Amino acid sequence: MSFRATIQPSGHNFPIEEHETILEAAIKHGYILPYNCRDGVCGVCKGKIAEGRVDYGKYLASTLTDVEKAAGMALFCCAKPQSDLVIECREVNAVSDIPVRTMPCRVQKMDKLAEDVMVLQLRLPTNERLQFLAGQYISILLKDQKPRSFSLANAPHNDEFLELHVRLITGGAFTGHVFNEMKERDILRIRGPLGTFFLREDSDKPVIFVASGTGFAPIKAIIEHALHIDLKRTMHFYWGVHKLADFYMLEKAKQWESSGVKFTPVLSEPLPSDNWQGRIGLVHQAVLDDFRDLSEYEVYACGAPVMVEAARRDYTVQRGLPEDAFFSDMFTFTPKE
Ligand SMILES: Cc1cc2nc3c(=O)[nH]c(=O)nc-3n(C[C@H](O)[C@H](O)[C@H](O)COP(=O)(O)OP(=O)(O)OC[C@H]3O[C@@H](n4cnc5c(N)ncnc54)[C@H](O)[C@@H]3O)c2cc1C
Incomplete structure (x- = not known):
């Protein structure tokens, strides 16, 4: 059975199915509410049910007390609707609303998908989830060295693991470690989410995504998020590598075509x-x-600095792309100490 939930004070509203939690449905429809564990433990998603009835779901009793329940509070990561709802909570409208956290994680899986690309799946501690926007990155914290940045390749709706696409850098300390010494079950320390490379959802302009090499990672996250929320904007995706074997997830990119991504x-x-x-x-x-004319487009470019710099310069100067319609993450090396 389907209901409608309205968020106050914003007035945003979205459909919600009987079997969905309030948080799941909100994220699905592009509204990010504060959350962390998604398991009824941390209490970050606690908010008020101003109108309507919910099934409170399974949660840790000390996280939502009977007194709080009597006052109308619920955990949105567990509560499911039994009628139309009006809920009261803050929405995450900008990256500044998302807490940056430091946490350990375990290397769950390592897949070498190309000669120089390792795909890592990282598992966070039990009852912990990392809140982030599709396209953001994390830092890997290293002993006695500056942190190394890697983009999250998964979208927030699919956050059981954090996915990284690591390209081997000749002479690189961390990526060399990943390819030569790291094993599944090793522990890493991460900090994030970071960065402002995420889809601007308040625009209806057609989007062009441009990636070189592992610049595919955050673009993958953004496209998967866009498809998940059924974004109605036209999307083009250009992915450049040297040779055919460097397309380490070619089938995935081809599959998006059936959902309308050119x-x-x-x-x-x-x-x-x-x-x-x-x-x-x-x-x-x-x-x-x-x-010939990019004046009515948004461009999201990611990967090698030389590609991103050329894209910004040529699209704005030669094709009329407004400066504020170009978004990018450059995969720069970590500066030496
Ligand atoms: C926001 C952001 C997101 C990123 N996301 C990704 C991603 O998703 N996937 C990805 O593959 N990459 C990504 N990168 C790039 C990645 O962070 C770098 O490639 C990283 O520095 C690699 O770490 P490393 O320890 O292997 O290499 P480093 O040890 O940092 O070495 C980098 C380079 O410096 C050279 N070097 C090392 N020591 C010295 C020295 N003493 N003097 C001179 N040169 C030296 C090395 O030979 C190498 O060429 C991202 C970067 C940024 C900024």
Whole structure:
């Protein structure tokens, strides 16, 4: 059975199914409420049911006392609707509303999907979840060294594990460790979420995503989030690598096409054995070739600094993209101490 929930004071409202928690339904429809564990333990998602009835679900008794329940409070990560609802809580409208946390995590899985790309799944401690916006990154904290940044490749609705796509850097201390010494079940310390590379959902402009190499990671998170909330904007995705084997998740990107994301893979140095019939050249140039006027678009670019810099310069100067419609994360190296 389907109901409607209204958030006060914002007045935002969204459909909610009988089997969904308030938090799940809110996130699904693009409204981020404060949360952490999603397991009825931490209490961060506690808010008021101003009107309507809920099934309170399973939660830790000390986190929501009977006195609080009598006063109309509920844990939105556990409570499911039994009628239309009016709830009172704050919405997370900006990254500044999301707490930055330091926590340990376990390496759950390591998959080497290309010669120089390792996909890591990190598991947080029991009852802990990291709240973040699709596209943000975390820092890996290292002993006696500066932290290393890696983008989260999963979207917030799918947060059982944190997914990282790590490219091996020749001479790189941390990525060398990942490829040569790290094992599943090792413990890492992370800090996050960080950054402002996330989809601006208050716009209805068509979107162009441009990624080079593992710049795919945050773009994957954003596209998965966009598809999850059924974003109605036109989406184009350009992904550039050197040779065919560097497309470490090609099938995933191709699958998005059936949901309406136009995907253009681009190789800069295809091997004869690749037998490549697709686009050849620099990925940012492929966008220039396809669009004469970008004045009504938003561009999200991520990956090698040289690609991101060229994209910003050429799209704004040559194609009329407004400066404030260009969003990027550059995969710079961590500066030396
Ligand atoms: C916001 C953000 C998000 C990012 N997300 C990702 C991601 O999702 N995936 C990804 O693959 N990368 C990502 N990066 C890039 C990643 O953080 C860097 O590649 C990182 O520095 C690699 O760490 P490392 O310890 O392996 O290399 P480092 O040890 O930092 O070495 C980097 C480079 O410096 C050279 N170097 C090392 N020591 C010295 C020295 N003493 N003097 C001179 N040169 C030296 C190395 O040879 C190497 O070329 C991101 C970067 C940023 C800023």
